[in-house]
Amino acid sequence: MSLDQNPLPYLAQYPDADVLTSSDQVVPTVVDDRLETWQQVSAAYNIGIFHWRPTESSKKLAKEWKDMVLADDKIWDQNGFNDIVHRQLGPSVDGESGLVYAFDGNLKLGILPASIFCSGHTYFVQALYQQLRLEPYAVHTTFQYAGTEGKRHRLREAMVFYDPPEYYDPPGGFLSFKPSVPKTLLLDGVHNLESHFALINYQMKQIRSALAIASLLNRTLVMPPLWCRLDRLWFPHPGILLGSMTRQPFLCPLDHVFEVNIMLKDLPEEEFGPGISIREYSILNNRLLPKHVKESWLDVQLCQEGTNNCHASNKTTPSGILKFPKRSHEETFKTIFSSFKDIKVIQFSSMQDAFLGFTDKEREEKFRRRVKRYVGIWCCVENHVPGHVYYDMYWDEKPGWKPMPPQTSAEDHPPL
Numbered sequence: 569m570s571l572d573q574n575p576l577p578y579l580a581q582y583p584d585a586d587v588l589t590s591s592d593q594v595v596p597t598v599v600d601d602r603l604e605t606w607q608q609v610s611a612a613y614n615i616g617i618f619h620w621r622p623t624e625s626s627k628k629l630a631k632e633w634k635d636m637v638l639a640d641d642k643i644w645d646q647n648g649f650n651d652i653v654h655r656q657l658g659p660s661v662d663g664e665s666g667l668v669y670a671f672d673g674n675l676k677l678g679i680l681p682a683s684i685f686c687s688g689h690t691y692f693v694q695a696l697y698q699q700l701r702l703e704p705y706a707v708h709t710t711f712q713y714a715g716t717e718g719k720r721h722r723l724r725e726a727m728v729f730y731d732p733p734e735y736y737d738p739p740g741g742f743l744s745f746k747p748s749v750p751k752t753l754l755l756d757g758v759h760n761l762e763s764h765f766a767l768i769n770y771q772m773k774q775i776r777s778a779l780a781i782a783s784l785l786n787r788t789l790v791m792p793p794l795w796c797r798l799d800r801l802w803f804p805h806p807g808i809l810l811g812s813m814t815r816q817p818f819l820c821p822l823d824h825v826f827e828v829n830i831m832l833k834d835l836p837e838e839e840f841g842p843g844i845s846i847r848e849y850s851i852l853n854n855r856l857l858p859k860h861v862k863e864s865w866l867d868v869q870l871c872q873e874g875t876n877n878c879h880a881s882n883k884t885t886p887s888g889i890l891k892f893p894k895r896s897h898e899e900t901f902k903t904i905f906s907s908f909k910d911i912k913v914i915q916f917s918s919m920q921d922a923f924l925g926f927t928d929k930e931r932e933e934k935f936r937r938r939v940k941r942y943v944g945i946w947c948c949v950e951n952h953v954p955g956h957v958y959y960d961m962y963w964d965e966k967p968g969w970k971p972m973p974p975q976t977s978a979e980d981h982p983p984l
Contacts, residue, residue, distance in 0.1 A: 571728055575685075575705040579619050585667055586626040588678045589653075590617035590685045590708060595811035599700055603666030604679040606657070613653060615646045616708035617685050625675040629653070653677065688712045692722050692821050693799060694813050713800070713944065717832050718823035724848040725821065727855075736857045737912070738845060741864075743782045744790035744852060745916040747774060754795060759807055759816045761949065761957065764797040765971035767817070768825055769963050771795065772943070774919035776961055779844055779939055781923055784901050787914065788845040790852060796820035804950040822848070825959055827944045835941075841934030852913065864912035870894050870922055882907035892916075895924040936962070940983065949973055958983055 582588060582603070592611035597604045620626050629652065636648045653670050661667035661676050670677040683696040684704045688711035690696040697704040707728070709719035723729035753767045771794060782789035797817045798807045808814040822828055831846055851857065866888070871878035873893035880900050884890045892904065901923070908914060916922060926932035939961050948955030952973050960983040963969045974980035 571704055571706060573703050573705050575619075578684075578705060582665060582667065582678055584661065584665065584676055585619075585678045586621055586623045586676045587629065587653075588619040588680055589613045589615070590680045590687070590706075591682060592687055592710065593679075593682045594687070594689050594694070594711075594809050596681075596683060596696065596700075596813065598681055598683075601681060601684055601702055604681055606660070606666065606668040606677075606679055609679050612646065612650050613679065614687065614708060614710065615649050616710065617680065617706050619680075625671070629671050629675055688719075688722065689809075689812075692726070693818065694815075695818075696813055699813055699815075711801075712821065712823055714823040714826075714828040714830075717829040718821075721823065721828045721848060722821050725850055727850050727853070731856070733856075733858065735847075736851065736854065737861050738788040738847075740786045740788065740909075741912045741914065742790050742847065742852070742861075743778065743785060743787040743914050743916075745774070745778055745792065745919045745922075747771060747792040748918055748920055749795060754797075754817055759797045761798070761946075761971050764807075764946070765957070765959075767795060767797055768959065772825070772959070772961060773964060776939060777919045777923040778916075779942075780926070780935060781901060781916075781919075783842055783844050783935060784898055785905050785914075786842070788847055790847050791822055791826075791849050793819050793849045794822060794825060796824055798946065800824045800946055802947060804948045804952075804955050806950065823944075825944065825946075826942055830941050835938060839934065840938040840941075841931055844938070861912040864910075866890060866908055866911045866914045867917070868892050868914060869917045870920070880904055894921045896922070897924050898927040946971075954980055 578601070579588060591604065591609055591613050593604060593609050594611065597608040620630070633649055633652055636652065637643055637645050655671055656673050657670050658668055661669060665678070667676045667678045669675065682690045683700050684702050686697065686704050686707040688707070688709045691704065691707040693711065709722055712718050712722060714721070720729060724731070749767070749771065753770055757763050771792070775792065778789055795817050799805070799809060799814055801809070808816060834843060837843070868890045869892070871891045871893060873879060878891050878893055880893055880896065882890070882904050905914070926935065943959035943961050945956040945958050949957065955973055957971045957973050960966070960969065962983070
């Protein structure tokens with residue numbers, strides 16, 4: 569996806585280039601906006617973002633690439649491109665431009681810097697452009713999970729995806745909350761599997777309560793920003809990609825933990841209960857959020873019942889805040905918040921101990937079935953097959969729960 573910045577002036581800096589291509593490079597070879605140092609690029613060139621000039625060399629490459637792919641439908645077009653371009657690689661065209669002779673020895677190739685022509689990793693995980701104080705031109709949603717829905721959600725989190733007006737004003741309004749994360753879980757100790765899962769589980773429990781309340785009130789849940797201590801990949805790794813600029817901890821995309829495609833899927837209501845709509849954590853800060861939504865807002869402050877005038881009531885304070893008792897049941901939520909059904913945004917001060925549970929046990933069982941499917945896996949520990957570890961929405965109900973990969977094939981399934 570192209571961002572706000574026009575890339576043509578940048579590309580014009582390399583008038584001799586026949587082809588400029590992006591790559592899957594995650595370890596920076598430059599720290600400014602120059603082309604990547606081609607000798608240090610070890611990752612595949614990615615055809616998601618590239619620029620071709622109609623030169624004789626590029627036309628020759630295009631024809632050979634096309635013929636290769638059409639002749640064998642088992643060849644992935646990107647692999648074919650890499651094979652052909654790497655047929656000859658080097659020497660440098662000159663000592664300054666960063667271009668390299670490739671393909672047949674005549675094609676002048678440049679590798680676009682991954683910090684500003686971004687992959688899904690350099691943009692959403694490392695945030696290279698922010699760390700290096702650069703302005704990105706484009707992002708390609710690679711290095712992600714949960715299919716097309718996961719890609720779209722990442723772009724929405726970054727506020728670079730266009731949605732129609734009704735997306736920003738859903739029926740029933742929004743429910744949001746201020747997440748609470750202790751400093752000890754976020755920063756203390758070493759970054760390892762145990763500390764990562766302790767951090768995620770603490771946040772997951774709050775999200776579970778928020779999903780339940782959103783379901784009861786028939787509101788769209790604004791998912792909170794999610795903190796991670798470890799990266800997620802498809803293969804064993806020590807926590808982050810060595811040589812990358814991934815910070816620990818970091819704000820991770822929702823699809824690192826949650827199965828966004830399942831969350832957005834229409835699951836049968838008779839088995840999973842009412843659907844729960846979600847939105848990205850940044851939506852309330854999006855410039856496309858309508859004025860009438862921004863101005864229809866109720867802050868809810870959780871309190872200890874019986875103290876400081878804290879009791880179940882629909883009366884707000886003089887400053888417009890609703891005090892609401894912690895550990896309230898389903899019926900209390902329904903009764904009190906029915907008075908605010910026309911309010912567009914209800915924001916809770918916290919989700920800690922906000923919800924005691926469902927009164928309707930059949931509805932609770934359906935809710936549990938639904939949200940158990942919402943979480944995915946972390947991947948992957950080293951020196952163990954399989955190396956993935958399942959997230960568990962109800963980890964706190966299992967005494968002694970620890971993050972461990974399946975020890976046998978019989979254990980290799982989502983938590984029951």
